[in-house]
Every structure is written in C-alpha cells, then in structure tokens.
Amino acid sequence: MSGVHLRDRKTTDVQYIVTARELRIELTKFLRNQKNIPKSDRYLIAMPIIEKARELSLSCTAANAVFPVDERTLAKRKDYLIAAWVAAQQLQEDLIVCIETVQTANVAKLSAVIERLGNLCAMIKAAKKSAKIITRKADC
Numbered sequence: 424m425s426g427v428h429l430r431d432r433k434t435t436d437v438q439y440i441v442t443a444r445e446l447r448i449e450l451t452k453f454l455r456n457q458k459n460i461p462k463s464d465r466y467l468i469a470m471p472i473i474e475k476a477r478e479l480s481l482s483c484t485a486a487n488a489v490f491p492v493d494e495r496t497l498a499k500r501k502d503y504l505i506a507a508w509v510a511a512q513q514l515q516e517d518l519i520v521c522i523e524t525v526q527t528a529n530v531a532k533l534s535a536v537i538e539r540l541g542n543l544c545a546m547i548k549a550a551k552k553s554a555k556i557i558t559r560k561a562d563c
Contacts, residue, residue: 436553439546443483443507446539447476453536459529460521468521475514482507483547491556504551511544 454460454469486503489496515537522533 434546436550437487439507439543439550440480440483440487442539442543442546443476443480443511446536446543447480449536450476453529453532459527459532460525461527464525468517468525472514472517472521475510475517479507479510479514479543482510486550491554492558493556497554497556500554501551504547504554508544508547508551511540511547515540515544 451473454465454473460469482503486500486507489500489503491497491500518533518537518540522528522530
C-alpha cells in the first residue's frame with residue numbers, strides 16, 4: 424500500500440496494460456450477455472471484437488516484456504506498441520459498427536468503452552514516444 428492519497432496519484436507508465444486488460448474483460452462480459460448481443464449476431468459481431476480486444480491486450484503486455492537495451496530491442500518494443508495502437512483503432516471501428524447494426528446493443532455502455540479506447544490510444548502513443556534505450560548503471 425503506497426503512502427500517496429488516491430486523489431494525488433498519477434497514471435503510471437504502464438497504465439495502458441491495465442486499461443487494455445480491463446477493456447478486454449469488460450467487452451467479453453458485455454458481448455457474452457444475451458441481452459446485449461443476440462446469439463445470431465455473436466459469431467459475426469461479437470467474436471471479432473473479443474479477438475481484437477485480446478490482440479490489443481497481448482500486444483500491450485508484449486511491449487512491456489521487451490527490455491530495450493539496444494536499438495533492435497527498442498524497435499521491437501515500438502513495433503508491439505504500434506500493433507497495440509492499430510488494434511485499438513480497429514476495435515473502436517468494430518464497436519461503432521456493433522452499435523449501428525445490433526438493435527439490442529446498449530449504446531450508452533459501448534460509448535463509454537469507445538471513449539476509454541480513445542484514452543488508451545493516447546496512452547499507447549505516449550508510451551511509444553517515451554520509449555528509449557535503458558542503459559545499465561555501473562556497479563559501485
């Protein structure tokens with residue numbers, strides 16, 4: 424438990440990983456509910472959205488797993504972040520199509536998810552911009 428009050432906490436450098444995972448869980452729960460998406464639309468609408476949310480979450484996690492000690496590993500981390508950003512953009516588009524095509528889709532709930540996705544895109548871009556080679560300090 425940190426000694427910092429909740430109101431004084433700032434977002435961390437890896438907040439995008441937590442947000443991507445939360446979005447994946449929230450979307451999976453939403454799309455599995457028959458009241459939100461009828462069974463007839465699950466294969467065409469819900470499954471691609473769930474797969475894209477999975478891809479987004481895994482790309483964010485993979486980017487954090489790469490420790491950039493040289494140009495090659497830095498480029499690899501940036502590639503994962505680019506893949507995560509692209510997945511987030513595609514997920515936003517899929518959700519917009521879901522809202523427009525499925526009559527039972529709860530527009531208010533999905534609109535909030537789309538807004539969070541926009542924030543996630545900004546976090547991923549910031550992480551890509553701030554990614555740099557990390558050098559090891561000499562032992563004293």
